[in-house]
């Protein structure tokens with residue numbers, strides 16, 4: 381990786397670590413200019429990445445929109461993307477990966493970031509002759525607007541200046557953990573449906589739709605931010621500290637627990653995790 385060096389600097393007797401490199405020196409290329417590329421690039425720009433982005437030309441509509449909105453350049457070919465970039469994002473749909481990557485000339489200097497769900501690292505190695513540095517990422521589409529987790533495997537200190545622009549990098553220790561992170565991304569979408577059900581029920585009991593939506597989403601986002609701000613406290617401890625005896629909150633929670641509310645969620649997670657196991 382180029383342009384990433386941490387140099388100690390002395391200031392007033394205190395040694396501080398200066399991150400002298402900036403993400404902008406990383407030239408990003410994209411093979412597969414679609415929905416994922418759109419929100420990932422938007423997130424990088426939102427977070428301050430101002431380096432070059434070179435897009436594969438297929439899907440001219442999306443490529444031109446990205447060029448216009450996020451200061452990207454549309455390359456003439458995938459070969460041109462590779463020639464002009466250091467880090468290459470692979471974001472074609474998995475079924476098109478082989479065709480998209482066939483006959484490309486990779487160089488050792490390339491670092492590859494694959495967002496192609498379900499394509500394992502060993503499969504990528506077979507497709508990317510000559511590339512040593514291959515990583516999997518799986519952020520959700522909401523990062524276009526707000527920072528969120530960026531699951532990454534294998535960990536890559538050199539990519540932190542770039543990826544940190546898009547959100548909070550969660551570096552995972554093995555591919556099984558990365559697959560579980562991919563299931564977690566699926567659960568983030570289920571939350572919309574859960575929120576819809578909660579808001580609809582609140583409407584039935586007197587709230588206007590706008591208020592029901594704002595209260596429901598705020599009461600999901602608020603606890604999430606609160607719990608993230610105190611990683612030392614378990615989620616059940618936080619809940620128990622609020623849902624104390626003789627509170628309305630505890631009455632409702634007891635009802636949900638008696639109905640085993642977590643069971644279908646656990647089952648759905650289990651089913652997807654099984655499907656993502658190697659050989660499935």
Ligand SMILES: NC(=O)c1ccc[n+]([C@@H]2O[C@H](COP(=O)([O-])OP(=O)(O)OC[C@H]3O[C@@H](n4cnc5c(N)ncnc54)[C@H](OP(=O)(O)O)[C@@H]3O)[C@@H](O)[C@H]2O)c1
Nearest residue numbers: 412413414415416438439471472473474476480495496497
């Ligand atoms: N969208 C999400 O929320 C999300 C979330 C996590 C991960 N992902 C992953 O991101 C990847 C892309 O998904 P997506 O939703 O962004 O799909 P998409 O919108 O269809 O984008 C894929 C893009 O790849 C282009 N493409 C197809 N064949 C190509 C080739 N041979 N060379 C260059 N480009 C080619 C397509 O062009 P055409 O339209 O002209 O075919 C399309 O613009 C998938 O592997 C998916 O698993 C997506």
